[in-house]
Amino acid sequence: MTKMLPIILKEARAILGPRRRLTIIFDRGGWSPKLFVKFIADGFDIITYRKGRVRHMSEKRFVVRTATLDGCSVEYLLNDQPIRLLKGKLRLRQVTRLTDTGHQTPILTSRWDIRDIVVAYRMFERWRQENFFKYLRQEYEIDALVDYQVEPDDPARSVPNPAWKKVDREVKLARIALAKLEKTFGTAAIDNSENRRKTMRGFKIAYGKLGKQIRTARSRVLKLQAQRAALKKRVPITEAVKGQEVIKLATERKHLTNILKMVAYQIESDLLNLLRPHYARMEDEGRTLIQTVLQSRASIEPTDDELHVTLSPLSSPHRSKAVAALCEVLNKNHIRFPGSKLRMHYKVAGCSL
Numbered sequence: 527m528t529k530m531l532p533i534i535l536k537e538a539r540a541i542l543g544p545r546r547r548l549t550i551i552f553d554r555g556g557w558s559p560k561l562f563v564k565f566i567a568d569g570f571d572i573i574t575y576r577k578g579r580v581r582h583m584s585e586k587r588f589v590v591r592t593a594t595l596d597g598c599s600v601e602y603l604l605n606d607q608p609i610r611l612l613k614g615k616l617r618l619r620q621v622t623r624l625t626d627t628g629h630q631t632p633i634l635t636s637r638w639d640i641r642d643i644v645v646a647y648r649m650f651e652r653w654r655q656e657n658f659f660k661y662l663r664q665e666y667e668i669d670a671l672v673d674y675q676v677e678p679d680d681p682a683r684s685v686p687n688p689a690w691k692k693v694d695r696e697v698k699l700a701r702i703a704l705a706k707l708e709k710t711f712g713t714a715a716i717d718n719s720e721n722r723r724k725t726m727r728g729f730k731i732a733y734g735k736l737g738k739q740i741r742t743a744r745s746r747v748l749k750l751q752a753q754r755a756a757l758k759k760r761v762p763i764t765e766a767v768k769g770q771e772v773i774k775l776a777t778e779r780k781h782l783t784n785i786l787k788m789v790a791y792q793i794e795s796d797l798l799n800l801l802r803p804h805y806a807r808m809e810d811e812g813r814t815l816i817q818t819v820l821q822s823r824a825s826i827e828p829t830d831d832e833l834h835v836t837l838s839p840l841s842s843p844h845r846s847k848a849v850a851a852l853c854e855v856l857n858k859n860h861i862r863f864p865g866s867k868l869r870m871h872y873k874v875a876g877c878s879l
Contacts (some may be wrong), residue, residue, distance in 0.1 A: 550571070582630055590602075591641070593647075604622065666787040800852055800855050823837075835871065837874045
């Protein structure tokens with residue numbers, strides 16, 4: 527991660543422009559105080575776990591913090607203090623969480639402008655990014671092909687070296703074979719009866735064939751390791767596909783469809799937040815309910831100044847009532863149908879609040 531983060535942030539800076547700050551959240555795999563100095567100087571803020579041994583603090587120094595973040599009630603026991611790394615050259619903020627079991631988790635950040643509970647929440651909830659892509663793969667098919675057009679690829683693009691991968695696999699298989707032989711030899715040594723073979727020399731003579739196989743296997747492992755070390759782990763794509771045209775799937779249409787899918791996801795999330803006060807099982811069924819509403823049947827009736835959208839009742843009265851409440855919220859926003867002056871008006875058939 528310490529090698530990939532600078533590359534990713536360089537691309538992010540090109541997209542964001544020279545002035546906009548960005549907060550990056552990552553785990554201990556990206557730990558590097560020297561890199562932190564560079565990130566902060568380049569206009570990036572960090573939130574990450576502190577790596578290494580940290581002296582535990584007295585539980586008396588922790589304070590209960592509560593807040594409602596992203597519609598969820600959050601409560602942590604936290605300690606907030608400044609620290610210095612790199613012999614005082616790097617000043618950061620350490621927010622430590624105390625769990626019910628007594629475990630202390632220190633979090634480091636360069637953000638001094640947000641509350642300690644927000645720092646902890648963002649760190650502990652970073653897995654939502656993984657859930658986001660998992661959800662888009664399952665529900666929006668973000669990984670699906672949209673066309674089969676191809677375009678030239680960058681011939682200098684770095685890719686894994688197929689030759690290195692092949693030798694690396696051989697190294698792993700050779701190590702497994704060696705381990706099995708050594709295990710057999712060790713088991714025989716443990717079970718050896720001193721009445722039959724009183725000396726190690728006698729044991730080695732008795733198992734000379736197995737010993738020879740072990741030496742041969744070790745020699746093969748060393749040879750393969752040397753062969754692997756002589757190869758580059760990554761090479762330009764032209765070297766990896768020798769004799770073949772360097773092409774890739776066209777990206778323009780894929781990028782466009784991905785943007786539309788992410789916008790649709792954001793709309794779904796906005797509707798979810800509007801529905802939250804009216805539906806008790808939001809955390810378990812919220813998105814499923816929104817999807818059901820968007821896919822359900824509806825009648826459309828235009829008037830002189832409004833476009834009436836009447837949704838079909840849902841599978842249960844309490845769901846229909848929750849969606850009816852959502853319709854009332856949307857109606858108060860006076861949304862216009864695109865390209866017209868008609869105001870959208872939503873309701874659920876047979877359901878009144």
